[in-house]
Amino acid sequence: MFLKPTDILKDEHVEIKRMLTILNIIIEKINYGEKISPEVLEKIINFFRIFTDRCHHWKEEKILFPSLEEVGIPRYGGPIGVMLMEHEEGRRYVKNMVEAVEKYRRGLEDALGEFKENAVNYVALLDQHIYKEDNILFNLADQHIPLSRQEEIMHSFKEFEERESKGEHEKQLQILKRLEVEYLRE
Ligand SMILES: [Fe+2]
Ligand SMILES: [Fe+2]
Numbered sequence: 001m002f003l004k005p006t007d008i009l010k011d012e013h014v015e016i017k018r019m020l021t022i023l024n025i026i027i028e029k030i031n032y033g034e035k036i037s038p039e040v041l042e043k044i045i046n047f048f049r050i051f052t053d054r055c056h057h058w059k060e061e062k063i064l065f066p067s068l069e070e071v072g073i074p075r076y077g078g079p080i081g082v083m084l085m086e087h088e089e090g091r092r093y094v095k096n097m098v099e100a101v102e103k104y105r106r107g108l109e110d111a112l113g114e115f116k117e118n119a120v121n122y123v124a125l126l127d128q129h130i131y132k133e134d135n136i137l138f139n140l141a142d143q144h145i146p147l148s149r150q151e152e153i154m155h156s157f158k159e160f161e162e163r164e165s166k167g168e169h170e171k172q173l174q175i176l177k178r179l180e181v182e183y184l185r186e
Helices: 005-031 038-070 079-105 111-144 147-165 168-184
Strands: none
Touching: 005 038, 005 111, 005 147, 005 168, 038 079, 038 111, 038 147, 038 168, 079 111, 147 168
C-alpha cells in the first residue's frame, strides 16, 4: 500500500507522545518534591527542539501546509493558521523551559517550578494539537492533495531528512528509548 505523507507525520506524533509521557512523569516527580537532574531535563527539551520542532514541524510548515494551500485551504482564518500559531506557542514554552533549566543549574530556587509550569502547558498544547492534526487536518490533506503531489511530498520529506537531519532524528529516538527504560520501568 502507498505510504502517505500524513502516515509519516502520524508516526512522528506517536514518538512525540512517547516523550510527552516521559515529561508527564517528570512533572509528577517534581510535584512530589523529587530532585531531577538538569541533564535529564535538557535531554527532554532537546528532543522537543530537534525532533519535534526542527524535524517534524518543519515538514508540516514548509512542505505539507503549503501543499494544502495549493488545493485551496487558506493559510489564515482556518486550521492551518491555528496550527502555525500553536507551533509558535510551543516554541515559547520550550524557550521558557530552557531558561528555567539554566536557572535551575545556577541553583535558583523557583526554577524547577517555572520549568514545571511551562512543561504542563506544553503537554496540554501538544496533546490537543496532535489530536487536531491526526483527526482533522491530515484527513483534509489525504482527501484533497492529489496522489501525484503526495508522492512529491514524500520525496521532499526524504530529501529534507537526508539534507537537514544528518542522523539527528535517529539519535533523538535512541535518547527517547533510553529515557523510557529509565522512567517507565519504575
Ligand atoms: Fe503541527
Ligand atoms: Fe504535527
